[in-house]
Structures are given as C-alpha cells and as structure tokens.
C-alpha cells in the first residue's frame with residue numbers, strides 16, 4: 089500500500105470519530121449522513137479549528153443540507169448531456185469523462201452531491217470503450233477533462249491505462265485533470281505519479297483551493313511537484329457563504345496561489361443544487377469580489393467569475409464593469425474610429 093492509500097484509509101467517516109476532534113452536536117447531524125455521507129481526510133481535518141470556521145464549513149455535515157429547498161439534483165442537466173456512460177458533452181471541442189465516483193474529502197457544497205457514488209454514470213472497463221469510441225469518431229473534440237469524483241483516487245496504473253488509450257486518438261490535443269487531491273490528500277501527488285503524467289503531455293491540471301488556510305506546506309509541496317513536472321496548474325474556487333465571500337480573503341487567496349505556481353482560473357457562483365442552499369451568495373457579492381481584484385492586483389491573480397446557467401446552457405462570465413465596457417467600446421469608436429460590435433449570439 090502506498091502512503092496516500094494509507095492516509096486515505098485513515099479518513100474520518102463517522103460523526104463519532106469526528107467528535108473526537110471537533111465539537112459538534114452528533115445527534116442533530118445524524119439524519120444527514122445516510123443521505124449525504126461524511127468523509128474527511130486527516131490532511132484536511134488537521135486544518136479545522138472549529139466546526140464553523142472556513143475549513144469546517146466545507147466538510148462538516150450541516151442540518152441545513154436536509155432542508156426542503158426546491159433545488160434540483162441536476163441543475164446543469166448533465167443527465168441529458170451524457171452521451172455515453174460517464175461522458176458529458178456540452179461544448180463543441182471538449183468533453184468531461186467521469187472516471188471516479190469518490191473524493192478523498194466530500195465537500196458539503198458539491199454540485200454532484202446528489203449523484204455521487206452512483207455507479208451507473210461512471211466509467212468502467214466496458215463503458216470506457218464506448219466513451220473512447222465516441223471521442224474517436226468526433227474530430228471536433230480536442231480536449232478531455234478527467235473528473236468525477238476525483239480522478240486521482242484511481243491508482244497510477246488505472247490512470248495510465250486511460251491516458252494511454254486517450255493518447256492513441258490523433259485529434260485529441262489536451263488532457264485536463266480536475267482534482268482536489270493537492271488540497272485534501274496532498275500525499276497523492278507522488279514523484280511516481282508526476283513521472284507517469286509527464287509522459288502524456290500536454291497535461292493540464294485544475295485544482296480547487298477555496299481559502300488561504302488551505303495553502304499549507306503539504307499542498308504547496310504537491311503543487312510544486314506537479315509544476316516541476318511541467319503541468320500548468322489552474323484553480324477553480326467556489327464562492328461560498330461564510331467561507332470566502334469576502335473581497336479581502338479572495339484577494340489573499342488569489343495572490344497566494346500565484347506564489348505556489350497555481351494560476352487562478354475561475355471563481356464559480358454556486359450552482360442551484362439540492363442540499364447546498366446555505367452556501368449560496370448573491371451574484372452581487374461575486375461582482376464586488378471581482379471589483380476588488382481588477383486593477384488592485386496582478387492580472388494573473390484575477391480569474392473569471394462564472395455562473396453556470398441552469399439547464400445546461402453553459403458557463404457565462406460576469407464582470408463587475410459591464411457598463412464600463414460599453415463606455416470603452418464607445419471610446420474606441422470615437423477615438424480610433426473602430427466600431428466594435430458584440431458577436432452575434434443568435435444562431
């Protein structure tokens with residue numbers, strides 16, 4: 089057993105275990121667990137001081153998850169976009185391949201929390217074949233995003249099998265991994281894994297840091313190893329009430345990410361997912377955060393703020409200065425005589 093597998097096996101999965109480390113009201117949380125399981129790695133647990141601090145809120149169950157909130161279990165309509173088991177195709181040139189149904193630490197705000205663990209939508213040896221067949225026969229697909237769950241819960245060998253088969257497809261240019269393992273299971277980023285991955289370049293990896301506290305010596309080491317293997321690192325932060333819905337915290341997070349060679353990519357508005365309503369912030373909040381970044385810190389520390397439109401319409405960036413942009417367009421017209429028009433979005 090590799091060290092990360094041992095760390096994983098020592099994860100907290102019951103309220104009674106958790107109560108040995110954090111003060112929680114076990115009885116009030118008990119009904120949540122059958123519906124939405126609990127899993128926290130020791131790595132992540134060690135960052136919690138209190139149940140409602142920015143780390144505790146992300147992974148400790150909350151009674152509000154069971155509230156009748158009328159929210160959807162699949163707001164992005166991934167079901168209808170599933171073209172083969174485990175394969176989601178929404179955009180012309182890229183697909184998402186779900187290769188794992190588990191995560192080292194289960195985030196309470198997860199978009200897929202109502203569908204996690206469901207094996208039917210997951211790739212296995214047979215269905216991988218049909219997913220690959222789909223990609224092979226569509227030359228417009230340039231990029232495959234390995235997601236889940238967390239693709240790094242596969243063993244190196246399982247992952248390599250998938251990469252080898254993907255790399256046999258001539259028109260496939262980019263493989264991207266979506267994983268929170270650098271943060272929640274930093275051990276997973278071994279030298280062996282990095283040596284394997286770099287044979288399949290260009291590999292990109294997007295991770296998910298949501299608070300500056302998550303940038304620790306361990307997560308820094310994980311990102312250093314990946315970056316040293318030539319893997320460009322991006323970060324997708326989820327905007328979470330009570331965790332990071334604060335311009336100063338976000339600015340600090342984005343700036344610190346650059347110091348560990350992780351480039352901020354997206355800030356995500358919470359999706360309208362059943363059981364996560366208590367994490368939602370207003371879009372105004374997100375715009376204020378963006379206003380606190382733009383012009384105040386490096387453009388490299390400024391991600392796009394995106395809202396994934398319900399129903400599977402896709403991600404749309406929101407800017408704090410949409411009015412200002414219109415002014416700039418008029419300025420260009422007057423000053424340079426150039427007429428800039430918005431692209432025609434009506435197909």
Ligand SMILES: *Cc1c(COP(=O)(O)O)cnc(C)c1O
Nearest residue numbers: 176177178179182183184233403
């Ligand atoms: C988010 C997403 C992608 C990736 O989008 P990028 O903007 O390239 O990061 C691809 N497919 C689906 C279905 C998605 O939800």
Ligand code: SF4
Nearest residue numbers: 191194195198237268
């Ligand atoms: S790491 Fe991502 S997929 Fe896994 S539980 Fe968290 S949000 Fe969900």
